[in-house]
Amino acid sequence: MKLGNVIVGQSGGPTSVINSSLAGVFKTAKQLGAPVVYGMRNGIEGLLEERYIDMSEYIKGDLEVELLKRTPSAYLGSCRFKLPTYEKSPETYDKIIEVLRKLDVKHFFYIGGNDSMDTIKQLSEYAKVKNITDITFMGVPKTIDNDLAVTDHTPGYGSAAKYIGATVKEIIQDAYVQPINIVTVIEIMGRNAGWLAAASALAKGDDCPGADLIYLPESVFDIGKFVQKVKDIQKDKKQVVVCVSEGIKTADGKYVCESAATSTMVDSFGHKMLGGTASTLSTLLAGELGCKTRPIEFSTIQRCASHIGSLTDVTEAFLIGAVAVKAAAEGETGKVGVFERVSNKPYLVGTSIYDVNAIANVEKTVPKEWIINDGTGLSQEAIDYMSPLIQGEVYPYMVNGLPKHIRLD
Amino acid sequence: MKLGNVIVGQSGGPTSVINSSLAGVFKTAKQLGAPVVYGMRNGIEGLLEERYIDMSEYIKGDLEVELLKRTPSAYLGSCRFKLPTYEKSPETYDKIIEVLRKLDVKHFFYIGGNDSMDTIKQLSEYAKVKNITDITFMGVPKTIDNDLAVTDHTPGYGSAAKYIGATVKEIIQDAYVQPINIVTVIEIMGRNAGWLAAASALAKGDDCPGADLIYLPESVFDIGKFVQKVKDIQKDKKQVVVCVSEGIKTADGKYVCESAATSTMVDSFGHKMLGGTASTLSTLLAGELGCKTRPIEFSTIQRCASHIGSLTDVTEAFLIGAVAVKAAAEGETGKVGVFERVSNKPYLVGTSIYDVNAIANVEKTVPKEWIINDGTGLSQEAIDYMSPLIQGEVYPYMVNGLPKHIRLD
Numbered sequence: 042m043k044l045g046n047v048i049v050g051q052s053g054g055p056t057s058v059i060n061s062s063l064a065g066v067f068k069t070a071k072q073l074g075a076p077v078v079y080g081m082r083n084g085i086e087g088l089l090e091e092r093y094i095d096m097s098e099y100i101k102g103d104l105e106v107e108l109l110k111r112t113p114s115a116y117l118g119s120c121r122f123k124l125p126t127y128e129k130s131p132e133t134y135d136k137i138i139e140v141l142r143k144l145d146v147k148h149f150f151y152i153g154g155n156d157s158m159d160t161i162k163q164l165s166e167y168a169k170v171k172n173i174t175d176i177t178f179m180g181v182p183k184t185i186d187n188d189l190a191v192t193d194h195t196p197g198y199g200s201a202a203k204y205i206g207a208t209v210k211e212i213i214q215d216a217y218v219q220p221i222n223i224v225t226v227i228e229i230m231g232r233n234a235g236w237l238a239a240a241s242a243l244a245k246g247d248d249c250p251g252a253d254l255i256y257l258p259e260s261v262f263d264i265g266k267f268v269q270k271v272k273d274i275q276k277d278k279k280q281v282v283v284c285v286s287e288g289i290k291t292a293d294g295k296y297v298c299e300s301a302a303t304s305t306m307v308d309s310f311g312h313k314m315l316g317g318t319a320s321t322l323s324t325l326l327a328g329e330l331g332c333k334t335r336p337i338e339f340s341t342i343q344r345c346a347s348h349i350g351s352l353t354d355v356t357e358a359f360l361i362g363a364v365a366v367k368a369a370a371e372g373e374t375g376k377v378g379v380f381e382r383v384s385n386k387p388y389l390v391g392t393s394i395y396d397v398n399a400i401a402n403v404e405k406t407v408p409k410e411w412i413i414n415d416g417t418g419l420s421q422e423a424i425d426y427m428s429p430l431i432q433g434e435v436y437p438y439m440v441n442g443l444p445k446h447i448r449l450d
Numbered sequence: 451m452k453l454g455n456v457i458v459g460q461s462g463g464p465t466s467v468i469n470s471s472l473a474g475v476f477k478t479a480k481q482l483g484a485p486v487v488y489g490m491r492n493g494i495e496g497l498l499e500e501r502y503i504d505m506s507e508y509i510k511g512d513l514e515v516e517l518l519k520r521t522p523s524a525y526l527g528s529c530r531f532k533l534p535t536y537e538k539s540p541e542t543y544d545k546i547i548e549v550l551r552k553l554d555v556k557h558f559f560y561i562g563g564n565d566s567m568d569t570i571k572q573l574s575e576y577a578k579v580k581n582i583t584d585i586t587f588m589g590v591p592k593t594i595d596n597d598l599a600v601t602d603h604t605p606g607y608g609s610a611a612k613y614i615g616a617t618v619k620e621i622i623q624d625a626y627v628q629p630i631n632i633v634t635v636i637e638i639m640g641r642n643a644g645w646l647a648a649a650s651a652l653a654k655g656d657d658c659p660g661a662d663l664i665y666l667p668e669s670v671f672d673i674g675k676f677v678q679k680v681k682d683i684q685k686d687k688k689q690v691v692v693c694v695s696e697g698i699k700t701a702d703g704k705y706v707c708e709s710a711a712t713s714t715m716v717d718s719f720g721h722k723m724l725g726g727t728a729s730t731l732s733t734l735l736a737g738e739l740g741c742k743t744r745p746i747e748f749s750t751i752q753r754c755a756s757h758i759g760s761l762t763d764v765t766e767a768f769l770i771g772a773v774a775v776k777a778a779a780e781g782e783t784g785k786v787g788v789f790e791r792v793s794n795k796p797y798l799v800g801t802s803i804y805d806v807n808a809i810a811n812v813e814k815t816v817p818k819e820w821i822i823n824d825g826t827g828l829s830q831e832a833i834d835y836m837s838p839l840i841q842g843e844v845y846p847y848m849v850n851g852l853p854k855h856i857r858l859d
Binding site for chain 1: 464529616625746747840852856
């Protein structure tokens with residue numbers, strides 16, 4: 042089946058490879074005959090304001106496609122717009138369909154994480170109820186958090202994991218350099234799922250002792266036990282390196298960073314905005330141990346450091362965009378492109394599509410059995426799962442000493 | 451002249467390329483006939499405890515030399531040992547000479563910044579006074595801070611500047627993605643000299659709007675004016691990106707971060723240890739503007755991110771180590787290897803040696819005339835100075851998806 046007009050949007054927090062998925066949707070849609078591929082500016086939020094572009098006017102050839110694959114963050118702009126339910130705001134749905142009809146769009150693609158998959162779920166359900174059979178709605182997974190259900194992993198995670206592994210390795214080189222007692226506490230993103238902090242375990246190898254302690258939000262964080270463990274490690278060596286998820290919680294369900302009167306801002310999805318876990322723990326340790334401590338926060342750098350992108354991730358992000366487009370061309374709707382892993386060594390992975398209802402609003406955390414050493418380390422199984430996702434390099438096009446990007450505005 | 455035994459040490463905060471200078475000293479010393487090249491463990495501090503290695507036992511061939519050039523932080527370990535004056539501690543000097551005599555060392559090299567050059571100054575003066583004519587003392591410059599006098603620039607700065615330019619570019623991509631008012635405040639190292647924060651100006655180009663405001667410690671920071679400037683920028687656009695040196699001070703001479711009761715630890719050189727400037731300003735702006743703000747601290751990552759090393763920097767770091775060794779072979783002592791720039795376009799640079807007395811304990815700051823726009827930007831002259839230093843890439847040897855390092859312990 043030949044494609045009709047396509048519209049594609051990006052949503053949620055950006056990643057290093059969300060633009061590679063955009064490139065995959067765009068290029069495949071054009072190859073499958075889509076007359077026009079529109080891009081929503083700032084996702085649904087822009088669509089409702091009728092802000093969109095004809096992507097062919099900007100992405101004119103392979104150079105732009107390749108630049109897009111190497112440009113971090115969302116080329117079209119993103120949003121954190123939570124689509125209200127139909128019951129609450131039928132006019133929002135009517136407006137979306139009105140804009141799609143105006144552009145004669147037949148295929149709608151939304152690249153995003155959990156919340157964005159909810160958008161696809163609601164739009165495809167709405168279409169079903171309203172008997173709109175000539176527009177398909179497909180999700181393309183994206184999130185550095187790797188917390189989407191069903192899919193083996195999510196595009197964006199591999200590049201973030203590669204950045205985290207490489208940078209933790211470099212920081213450990215730095216941390217061991219002075220002959221003094223020092224504890225380095227590295228804070229890594231991850232509200233409820235510890236996949237990103239788990240990637241710090243990849244740093245360990247012949248040439249690196251690795252982090253001494255890694256804490257994920259999947260385990261309860263015991264402050265007293267933590268201080269004792271650091272003390273125990275200091276009996277053997279001066280330098281201690283700790284990696285923590287921003288979202289680690291104590292037994293009372295409170296975030297560790299909440300004890301330090303840090304930000305209590307809430308984003309538009311009602312998620313508590315975190316920060317300061319490393320600072321909180323560093324200050325605590327400095328008081329308890331009387332030694333130098335150093336907090337390091339990877340902050341947004343970990344989601345946009347495309348200068349050390351994973352080839353596997355960039356390639357797969359493109360591929361899963363293409364998979365969604367092909368499925369739409371075959372008439373599928375209300376589905377999401379997913380990865381199915383066949384084996385770790387060699388790394389073999391297949392692609393498929395899956396009902397969005399099984400994915401939207403479901404959070405996949407790190408399996409409990411992968412978290413070992415009393416909640417302070419990752420099992421070999423975890424390493425074997427993560428390692429293939431960081432393989433290979435996509436170096437940026439360097440111009441005048443810096444990575445070249447492509448930019449709309 | 452054929453070299454006698456050599457000893458080399460690394461001191462102060464590590465950089466991405468301090469090991470490239472070590473490689474330059476080692477390889478050149480061996481080429482010029484040094485029977486043994488010793489490495490001090492943890493600089494002078496280790497030397498006084500008679501901790502050293504025979505480098506040939508570890509660096510056996512070109513592969514190790516190349517790995518050394520690509521490994522961040524100080525391979526031999528570093529220290530922050532401030533050599534006391536001879537008057538205060540003659541026994542320290544006697545002990546150093548005793549160890550050098552024991553190892554039959556004829557040439558002493560110390561790779562470091564301001565404080566390390568003071569070590570070379572004092573040791574060479576001591577040798578002169580004591581008529582020790584058969585041991586030379588040479589400094590090899592190193593510091594990401596770029597604050598050494600006489601030399602056009604210091605090895606370590608170029609790679610840090612490249613990391614800063616690339617990462618600021620990526621963060622700007624990320625910062626512009628949401629259609630909301632947001633101020634991103636990036637904190638960059640630099641206590642008294644703003645060279646590193648200045649490098650954020652390199653991010654601006656055809657494909658990047660650049661940081662809106664850049665503040666260096668060379669200018670007095672006025673909090674009221676700063677808030678007003680951000681407000682003014684927000685009249686035109688939603689996203690504002692600010693880059694600040696950690697060491698910016700208000701008119702009363704206080705660090706901006708001191709207003710937030712942050713760390714007041716002091717290192718062994720009596721330097722106040724800073725941190726929290728970005729957090730302080732972010733919190734301030736959130737209160738004043740009522741919008742989202744995001745502090746990002748590059749922390750130690752900026753000095754160890756050898757995964758995006760500058761080829762110019764790595765090459766020059768090796769070269770300046772070689773220059774120091776050649777000069778020592780010609781009988782020079784109490785000198786430091788320096789760079790002399792001939793032109794920016796094309797970038798032409800020569801090397802030379804210079805009296806350590808002109809360099810030790812002198813701090814070179816960013817010229818006032820390079821700081822423009824009421825203390826919020828850098829001139830074209832500044833850009834032209836910095837740009838050549840970030841050119842070219844030295845990619846790490848990637849093994850299993852991560853940079854391979856070489857490690858002593």
